[in-house]
Amino acid sequence: MPEAWTTYLGERAAAQRDGGRWRARRTHHPRGPLRDFAGNDYLGLARDPRLAEAQAEGARRDGAGAGASHLVSGHLAVHEALEQRLAALTGRPAALLFSTGYMANLGTLQALCDGETRLFQDRLNHASLLDGGRLSGARSRRFHHNDLGDLERLLARTPAEGRRLVVSDGVFSMDGDVADIAGLAETCARHDAWLMVDDAHGLGVLGEHGDGCAGRAVGPERVPVLVGTLGKALGSAGAFVAGSQALIDHLIQFARPYVYTTAQPPGVAAATLEALRLLEAEPERRTHLAERVTRFRAEAARLGLALSPSTTPIQPLVLGDSERVMRWAERLRERGILVGAIREPTVPRGEARLRITLSAAHADEDLEALLEALSALYAEEVSA
Numbered sequence: 001m002p003e004a005w006t007t008y009l010g011e012r013a014a015a016q017r018d019g020g021r022w023r024a025r026r027t028h029h030p031r032g033p034l035r036d037f038a039g040n041d042y043l044g045l046a047r048d049p050r051l052a053e054a055q056a057e058g059a060r061r062d063g064a065g066a067g068a069s070h071l072v073s074g075h076l077a078v079h080e081a082l083e084q085r086l087a088a089l090t091g092r093p094a095a096l097l098f099s100t101g102y103m104a105n106l107g108t109l110q111a112l113c114d115g116e117t118r119l120f121q122d123r124l125n126h127a128s129l130l131d132g133g134r135l136s137g138a139r140s141r142r143f144h145h146n147d148l149g150d151l152e153r154l155l156a157r158t159p160a161e162g163r164r165l166v167v168s169d170g171v172f173s174m175d176g177d178v179a180d181i182a183g184l185a186e187t188c189a190r191h192d193a194w195l196m197v198d199d200a201h202g203l204g205v206l207g208e209h210g211d212g213c214a215g216r217a218v219g220p221e222r223v224p225v226l227v228g229t230l231g232k233a234l235g236s237a238g239a240f241v242a243g244s245q246a247l248i249d250h251l252i253q254f255a256r257p258y259v260y261t262t263a264q265p266p267g268v269a270a271a272t273l274e275a276l277r278l279l280e281a282e283p284e285r286r287t288h289l290a291e292r293v294t295r296f297r298a299e300a301a302r303l304g305l306a307l308s309p310s311t312t313p314i315q316p317l318v319l320g321d322s323e324r325v326m327r328w329a330e331r332l333r334e335r336g337i338l339v340g341a342i343r344e345p346t347v348p349r350g351e352a353r354l355r356i357t358l359s360a361a362h363a364d365e366d367l368e369a370l371l372e373a374l375s376a377l378y379a380e381e382v383s384a
């Protein structure tokens with residue numbers, strides 16, 4: 001290896017290790033003994049055999065892969081059907097399927113923004129939105145988290161003419177709190193700005209129909225650009241943008257991460273269609289999940305655990321420094337519990353946390369085991 005590269009890789013790795021930020025993967029066994037409170041499979045659909053069957057059937061019918069990008073010959077009837085279902089679910093005229101949420105956000109921001117666009121992002125927005133903003137070359141500002149006053153101040157300081165886009169997560173992925181969609185929409189209307197909401201963690205969970213926090217009840221007039229992902233509550237993979245036909249046509253022309261990539265495997269689209277059928281046919285999954293969240297919070301409060309204020313299945317326990325978070329996560333693992341250990345740069349320094357996620361797939365014993373393990377660790381630490 002040329003020395004410049006050896007040195008570069010070595011130095012970067014050392015800095016990462018020394019800063020306590022080293023990331024390592026561990027092979028996860030979905031049917032293994034660990035109780036999984038780390039994933040985003042909120043409705044327990046990812047391992048539902050009906051999705052697997054739909055996926056296999058889709059693959060047998062159309063092939064394991066789509067074979068080409070959407071604009072060449074990869075756009076299949078199953079993709080078309082899925083886009084229509086997603087548009088109907090969210091109450092939008094049209095929807096466009098992307099292979100991942102990361103690509104949907106990069107593609108949308110890059111297609112909508114250029115050097116003339118003023119872009120305003122919540123400072124806790126998902127990395128894909130922040131990266132998309134950078135890629136787009138827009139003139140970007142970040143407003144304080146969920147702070148309409150700060151957004152208002154930034155909007156008031158920019159010239160009234162020209163295109164302005166405000167972007168927010170619907171449910172914040174590391175905090176679990178929900179954006180004030182009505183407030184954002186109202187602020188945008190007053191300043192003639194467009195609003196884009198990425199509801200990756202709200203879709204399937206929130207809303208009367210599982211249509212998320214900016215779905216049918218909100219509508220395209222207030223949230224003209226809506227992003228949803230299919231790999232979380234819907235248990236499959238991929239993402240979509242929903243909005244006016246003009247928006248979708250624009251993305252088909254200009255969103256490079258849409259144009260220059262192979263369409264998602266048809267079996268995956270078929271599995272998502274099955275997930276959408278179950279979302280409607282089995283609403284008890286959502287009510288059961290909501291009850292779980294309420295019960296977990298009540299019991300955690302009784303144990304003295306200071307959970308972040310969140311009403312969604314994302315229930316963070318902020319512990320402060322990275323080392324403490326890694327220690328807690330390891331001790332929980334020893335007790336058969338898997339939770340997310342989230343450190344900087346994913347969250348700000350000093351706000352490292354356990355990201356505990358609840359799912360309709362959990363049994364009562366799972367929740368009890370989690371609470372017992374957390375309470376034991378907490379007691380150990382208090383007495384130490």
Ligand SMILES: *Cc1c(COP(=O)(O)O)cnc(C)c1O
Nearest residue numbers: 100101102126173200229231238
């Ligand atoms: C997970 C996530 C994404 C990325 O979606 P993928 O389909 O996993 O690439 C985008 N936005 C938010 C808010 C997310 O939580």
